[in-house]
Amino acid sequence: xxxxxxxxxxxxxxxxxxxxxxxxxxxxxxxxxxxxxxxxxxxxxxxxxxxxxxxxxxxxxxxxxxxxxxxxxxxxxxxxxxxxxxxxxxxxxxxxxxxxxxxxxxxxxxxxxxxxxxxxxxxxxxxxxxxxxxxxxxxxxxxxxxxxxxxxxxxxxxxxxxxxxxxxxxxxxxxxxxxxxxxxxxxxxxxxxxxxxxxxxxxxxxxxxxxxxxxxxxxxxxxxxxxxxxxxxxxxxxxxxxxxxxxxxxxxxxxxxxxxxxxxxxxxxxxx
Numbered sequence: 001x002x003x004x005x006x007x008x009x010x011x012x013x014x015x016x017x018x019x020x021x022x023x024x025x026x027x028x029x030x031x032x033x034x035x036x037x038x039x040x041x042x043x044x045x046x047x048x049x050x051x052x053x054x055x056x057x058x059x060x061x062x063x064x065x066x067x068x069x070x071x072x073x074x075x076x077x078x079x080x081x082x083x084x085x086x087x088x089x090x091x092x093x094x095x096x097x098x099x100x101x102x103x104x105x106x107x108x109x110x111x112x113x114x115x116x117x118x119x120x121x122x123x124x125x126x127x128x129x130x131x132x133x134x135x136x137x138x139x140x141x142x143x144x145x146x147x148x149x150x151x152x153x154x155x156x157x158x159x160x161x162x163x164x165x166x167x168x169x170x171x172x173x174x175x176x177x178x179x180x181x182x183x184x185x186x187x188x189x190x191x192x193x194x195x196x197x198x199x200x201x202x203x204x205x206x207x208x209x210x211x212x213x214x215x216x217x218x219x220x221x222x223x224x225x226x227x228x229x230x231x232x233x234x235x236x237x238x239x240x241x242x243x244x245x246x247x248x249x250x251x252x253x254x255x256x257x258x259x260x261x262x263x264x265x266x267x268x269x270x271x272x
Contacts, residue, residue: 115146154215155188157181185226189216193226 033049036042125142159181164173180187189211196202202210204227208220246252 118146118148120146152214155186157186184222185218190226193223197227 031045031049033042033045036045159177161175161177163175165171166173180190193207193211196207196210197204204220204223208218208223211218211223
């Protein structure tokens, strides 16, 4: 007769409890349609198993598509998708491959050229004293060594401005100083004071002391005036940079922060 009773008992026992994927796989693995004596029932059972396999495959595809849509939705909301966790250990067929051998082979350390971007201001040829050279010494070129240094010195200028007078008009004509040299201090000194104060975090007293030590005659009040006066120049430049940034893109970023005030939901917008 048809030895399917055992399988029926298994199915009835398994359906009494919730089926998991592993349980369903184990149950289907125990069913052998070839043990069914009735040919019509056997063929119907094969068709049923094939239909189950097709449904399982379709479900897996739909689950994968659903997960991809969830990950994309989370990405658009600024969240992270499902993490990709690698399995424990390493498959046997992937061991001892060429990349494993390369991983264990030490690689030669290559040191970058730190002098590649150093600006050379001047060159100087250093000669060997001829007195210490033997008669058979031959010239073999040069060995280059870069030494970085800095030179802080004054650049005080005495401007001799031409002056003309017109008796008929009763007016004096005087040559103008170059741009940036208005006042008692030049553009280099003004820029140094501003940069060291705001970027170098130097106090006004230390700035005055530093400048005095290198030969600049400047008082603490003059240092303060250079820092707090003529600020409209920097303000104008700041506005120009801001407007240029806005015009460089057809759209702008905005940060919308939700807040709750007196029981009401508000949306505050800040321009970035």
